[in-house]
Amino acid sequence: MSHPTDDELVDLALGEPVDASRSAHVEECAVCSASVEQLRRTLRLASGPLAYAGWQAPDDAVWARVTAQIDAEPDAPVDAGPPPATMAGPDAGPDAGPAPTPPETPLPRDERPSGTDAADRPDRPDRPANPTGPAATAGTAYPPEPVPADATVTPITAGAARATRRRAAAWGAALVAASLVVGLLAGRAIWSPNESGSVSQVALKTLDTRQREGEASVVRAGDGLDLNVVTDRPLDAGDGYLEVWLINADGKRMVSVGVLRPGETGTFPISQALIDQGYVVVDISKEQFDDKPAHSGDSLLRGQLPA
Amino acid sequence: MHVHDDPDVESAELAVRLVGGDREALAEMYRRWSPLVHTIALRALGTREDAEDVVQQVFVAAWRGRATLRPDRGSPAAWLVGITKHRVADVRTQRYRAHRNLQALASEVVTEPTTTHDSDWAERLLLVHELERMGDPRATVLRMAFIEDRTHDDIARMLQMPLGTVKSHVRRGLLELRDRLKEVERVASD
Structure with a gap:
C-alpha cells in the first residue's frame, strides 16, 4: 500500500x-x-503558552564586530579596486588565488558554520580590522553600474535597507524561482599555465551539480581583451536567449557582455579594467524577452576566472 | 490583520543573494534575524556578553559557510537557528571546561554546568518567530488552533471561514513549521 x-x-x-x-x-x-x-x-x-518576554536585539556594536571580523579574514570580499596579486581572490575562499590549490577543496573545518571545535570562536572586538580591507579601498571604485555609495559598506541603516530592496527588485522574483531549482555552487577556477601570460581560462560548470559544460577564456586582442565563451553542447535557451555576464567577485555588481547563440562560440570584447575591478565571474544566464535588462537569475553555467 | 509582502519569497531571495556572496544580504539577514539569534542565545546562556558573542559568531559563520545554505529549504532563519544551537553548545562546553578546571584546582568534584538546559528553546523561539512572520489569515488560524487550542469548528465560526479552509491552513501551516524544524536539525546535526 x-x-x-x-x-x-x-x-x-x-x-x-x-x-x-x-x-x-x-x-x-x-x-x-x-x-x-x-x-x-x-x-x-x-503549542501552549510561551513564557516569553519578547525579542531582544543585540547591541548595535555587534554588527560592527561581525563586519570587522569578516574584513579581517582572507575570505573577505574586496569591494572595489584591483586586488593585489598576492591576495586570494575575493569571495571564492582560499582556493581562488594563483597558488596551485586543488580547486575543489572544501571549506576548511573552521569555516563551516557547524563546527563544534571550541577553538574556532571568533576574535573579540579588540582585534583590529585589516586596515587595507574593503573600507580602505572602497573609494577607488568606479563601478559601471550605478551602485549606491553606501552599498559597499553594508551598514544597518534605512538607506542600506532601501538599497537592498532596490537590488532585490532588480534581481527579481525570477531569480528566486530559478535558484530554488538550481543550487548555487559556482564553478571554480582552474589555472591554466600558458606561454604568453596573456590568457586565463576557466571551466564553466552547472551551478547545482558542478558539471563541466563549457569554457571561458580571456585572450589578448589588439589593445584590449576578448572573452571567448564556448559550451560543450548547445545550451537550451527555451523561449528566451542566452546572455553572458561578468559578475563582480563581490557578488553585488555585474555587467552584461553580450548574447550567446546556442551552440556557437561567443567572442565579446571586454577590458582589463573590468577584470582589475573584480568582474571575474563568467556567467551564462537564460533570459526572457521581457524588456528587463537585469539578470534573470536563471544562471546555467558559471566559472570564476583565476586571479 | 494586514497583508504582508510574501515573506517566503523575500527570504528565499536573501538566501540566494547570500550564497552568491552579497554582503548586503548578510546585513539584511542580520537586521531581520539577529534579535531571534540573540534571544535564543540569551535564553540559553543567561548573559548578554556571551549572547552577543554568539550573535557575532553566528553571523560570521553564516558568511563563511554561506555555501551550506540551501535556498530551497525556505527561510534562512531556520539555518541561522541551527548554527546558533552549535555555537551555544560550544559556549556551554567552554564554560564546562573552565568550570572543571577551577574545580580541579580546588580538588572538588566535577559537576555538570549549572545553566538550565532546555534544548528546545531554540526551536520554540523559531516557531514563535515563524508564526509572527507568517501572513494572515494562516497565522491567526494557527495561533487559534495551536496556542489557544480552539477546535477547527470554533475557528471557522469566529473567522467566518469555511471549515475546509481552516483545516487546509492548519495542515499547510503545521507542515511548514515541521519543515523549519527539520532544517534546524539538518544544520545542527551536521
Missing part, C-alpha cells in the same frame, strides 16, 4: 479522524510513524 499523504499524516498527528487502513499502515511503517512523531513534536513546540 502506498504511504498516506502529508495531509493524512497531519490529521493523524492532530488526532483527526483518518481512514482505518491508513492509520494501520502508519503503525507498521517506520517512515510514516517517524513523520507523524515529527509533526506531533512540532505541534507540542508550537
Whole structure:
C-alpha cells in the first residue's frame, strides 16, 4: 500500500479522524510513524503558552564586530579596486588565488558554520580590522553600474535597507524561482599555465551539480581583451536567449557582455579594467524577452576566472 | 490583520543573494534575524556578553559557510537557528571546561554546568518567530488552533471561514513549521 499523504499524516498527528487502513499502515511503517512523531513534536513546540518576554536585539556594536571580523579574514570580499596579486581572490575562499590549490577543496573545518571545535570562536572586538580591507579601498571604485555609495559598506541603516530592496527588485522574483531549482555552487577556477601570460581560462560548470559544460577564456586582442565563451553542447535557451555576464567577485555588481547563440562560440570584447575591478565571474544566464535588462537569475553555467 | 509582502519569497531571495556572496544580504539577514539569534542565545546562556558573542559568531559563520545554505529549504532563519544551537553548545562546553578546571584546582568534584538546559528553546523561539512572520489569515488560524487550542469548528465560526479552509491552513501551516524544524536539525546535526 502506498504511504498516506502529508495531509493524512497531519490529521493523524492532530488526532483527526483518518481512514482505518491508513492509520494501520502508519503503525507498521517506520517512515510514516517517524513523520507523524515529527509533526506531533512540532505541534507540542508550537503549542501552549510561551513564557516569553519578547525579542531582544543585540547591541548595535555587534554588527560592527561581525563586519570587522569578516574584513579581517582572507575570505573577505574586496569591494572595489584591483586586488593585489598576492591576495586570494575575493569571495571564492582560499582556493581562488594563483597558488596551485586543488580547486575543489572544501571549506576548511573552521569555516563551516557547524563546527563544534571550541577553538574556532571568533576574535573579540579588540582585534583590529585589516586596515587595507574593503573600507580602505572602497573609494577607488568606479563601478559601471550605478551602485549606491553606501552599498559597499553594508551598514544597518534605512538607506542600506532601501538599497537592498532596490537590488532585490532588480534581481527579481525570477531569480528566486530559478535558484530554488538550481543550487548555487559556482564553478571554480582552474589555472591554466600558458606561454604568453596573456590568457586565463576557466571551466564553466552547472551551478547545482558542478558539471563541466563549457569554457571561458580571456585572450589578448589588439589593445584590449576578448572573452571567448564556448559550451560543450548547445545550451537550451527555451523561449528566451542566452546572455553572458561578468559578475563582480563581490557578488553585488555585474555587467552584461553580450548574447550567446546556442551552440556557437561567443567572442565579446571586454577590458582589463573590468577584470582589475573584480568582474571575474563568467556567467551564462537564460533570459526572457521581457524588456528587463537585469539578470534573470536563471544562471546555467558559471566559472570564476583565476586571479 | 494586514497583508504582508510574501515573506517566503523575500527570504528565499536573501538566501540566494547570500550564497552568491552579497554582503548586503548578510546585513539584511542580520537586521531581520539577529534579535531571534540573540534571544535564543540569551535564553540559553543567561548573559548578554556571551549572547552577543554568539550573535557575532553566528553571523560570521553564516558568511563563511554561506555555501551550506540551501535556498530551497525556505527561510534562512531556520539555518541561522541551527548554527546558533552549535555555537551555544560550544559556549556551554567552554564554560564546562573552565568550570572543571577551577574545580580541579580546588580538588572538588566535577559537576555538570549549572545553566538550565532546555534544548528546545531554540526551536520554540523559531516557531514563535515563524508564526509572527507568517501572513494572515494562516497565522491567526494557527495561533487559534495551536496556542489557544480552539477546535477547527470554533475557528471557522469566529473567522467566518469555511471549515475546509481552516483545516487546509492548519495542515499547510503545521507542515511548514515541521519543515523549519527539520532544517534546524539538518544544520545542527551536521
